[in-house]
Amino acid sequence: MDLRSELASLTLEHFELVLVAVIVAAAISIPTGILLTRRAGMRRWVLGFANLLQTIPSLALFGFLIPVPLIGGIGKRTAIVALVLYALLPMMRNTLTGILGVDPAVRESAVAMGMTGRQVLWQVELPLAMRTILAGVRVATVTTIGTATIAAAIGGGGLGVFIFRGISTVDTTQILAGAIPAAVIALLADEGLGWLERKLSPV
Amino acid sequence: MNAIVEFRGAGYSVTRPQGSSDILRELTFTVAAGETLVLLGRSGSGKTTALKMVNRLLSPTSGEVLVEGKPTAAWDPIRLRRRIGYVIQETGLFPHFTVAENIGLVPHLEGWDEERIRSRVRELLEQMGLSSHEFAARYPRELSGGQRQRVGVARALAADPPVLLFDEPFGALDPVTRLDLQKQFLALRDALHKTAVFVTHDVREALMLGTRVGLMRNGRLELLATPREFLHAENDEARAFLAGLDWKMEADGPSQ
Numbered sequence: 001m002d003l004r005s006e007l008a009s010l011t012l013e014h015f016e017l018v019l020v021a022v023i024v025a026a027a028i029s030i031p032t033g034i035l036l037t038r039r040a041g042m043r044r045w046v047l048g049f050a051n052l053l054q055t056i057p058s059l060a061l062f063g064f065l066i067p068v069p070l071i072g073g074i075g076k077r078t079a080i081v082a083l084v085l086y087a088l089l090p091m092m093r094n095t096l097t098g099i100l101g102v103d104p105a106v107r108e109s110a111v112a113m114g115m116t117g118r119q120v121l122w123q124v125e126l127p128l129a130m131r132t133i134l135a136g137v138r139v140a141t142v143t144t145i146g147t148a149t150i151a152a153a154i155g156g157g158g159l160g161v162f163i164f165r166g167i168s169t170v171d172t173t174q175i176l177a178g179a180i181p182a183a184v185i186a187l188l189a190d191e192g193l194g195w196l197e198r199k200l201s202p203v
Numbered sequence: 204m205n206a207i208v209e210f211r212g213a214g215y216s217v218t219r220p221q222g223s224s225d226i227l228r229e230l231t232f233t234v235a236a237g238e239t240l241v242l243l244g245r246s247g248s249g250k251t252t253a254l255k256m257v258n259r260l261l262s263p264t265s266g267e268v269l270v271e272g273k274p275t276a277a278w279d280p281i282r283l284r285r286r287i288g289y290v291i292q293e294t295g296l297f298p299h300f301t302v303a304e305n306i307g308l309v310p311h312l313e314g315w316d317e318e319r320i321r322s323r324v325r326e327l328l329e330q331m332g333l334s335s336h337e338f339a340a341r342y343p344r345e346l347s348g349g350q351r352q353r354v355g356v357a358r359a360l361a362a363d364p365p366v367l368l369f370d371e372p373f374g375a376l377d378p379v380t381r382l383d384l385q386k387q388f389l390a391l392r393d394a395l396h397k398t399a400v401f402v403t404h405d406v407r408e409a410l411m412l413g414t415r416v417g418l419m420r421n422g423r424l425e426l427l428a429t430p431r432e433f434l435h436a437e438n439d440e441a442r443a444f445l446a447g448l449d450w451k452m453e454a455d456g457p458s459q
Contacts, residue, residue: 114281
């Protein structure tokens, strides 16, 4: 395979890793963040756990997961699990901060007008926290794009394949072939999600 | 007259690490249909706590509060709150809703059709002295403090609730705007005959707007009187509040 077509397929693979990981992580962390706004007692433990996950060096986390049954092994699935674990904290924290940041007078009025808990959440808290939540999604996406290059170390594919191959063959061109597209994707994602954030924020 | 709101020995205490403390003790009074009861008191006297018990934002820890003859604990809180308009100092208008959407909130929750909501919003804006053409599509941040409060009052009135609660609604306004809104409140009070509980720490406002004034101190109701009776009350706390009025009058005196 020539470099060009390999670049295309690895970039696509990279995209896939990031997209799946961020969507799964969002599906876990945003509802958890909402739950944490209602359960102050759980905050320390859940955020502490998510924080702990982030402190594990990424290469080590990928390694740790290999022997774990069901989610482990060599390949994409393990890589995605690791990426999901990394992406949890920023989205969970921003969901919590965003909702807790809603003006208490606004929330109190919503309740006093006779809105149900669900209506307060969907019509008041989430729209007003949207900007902060999306900022969390953006941070999570950009870091995941970078971290996903390590997926190649455990056979997860993606642009990291170039980088690891480049390192082992002392070939700078190969390293750059992985690093530059990853950086470009990260910048584009940052811009795109930043635009979405401004577009969707109500105030 | 029948009591629309009734406090029966209602108390409220909170448990703090230092022990429990009473915010409200044995509060007993009734608010009759069509009357505006003003709860007057210093900061921390418990007046806002009492107000929030009417629409069950807070529940009494002893005794009970009845609305239309039924204890608030027995009401479905959602149904109860949709029958009670609520206006607070910070307005609590939704910043992501337009003026029209803010005012139409409760009618919308109640499932009114769009045309009926639109005409109700128009009617209320005009009633509050705001041109609906000019203001309906604006966002709260594009309004002055006085306009925001008017919209807040319009929102509370929207579904025509029989009971209205006001928590220092004009407290943050400049004196001239405040007087405008107080006059408008009086006009509405006399036109709509709503049952209202109004919380303030401004004795002038209390005497101007209330059909009766309830004076609160340290979680107790010290005095319940008509504005006229209040002016001649012997109660220390009442005299302390009235001293503020006297001082203004004396200051006017020598120049006349």
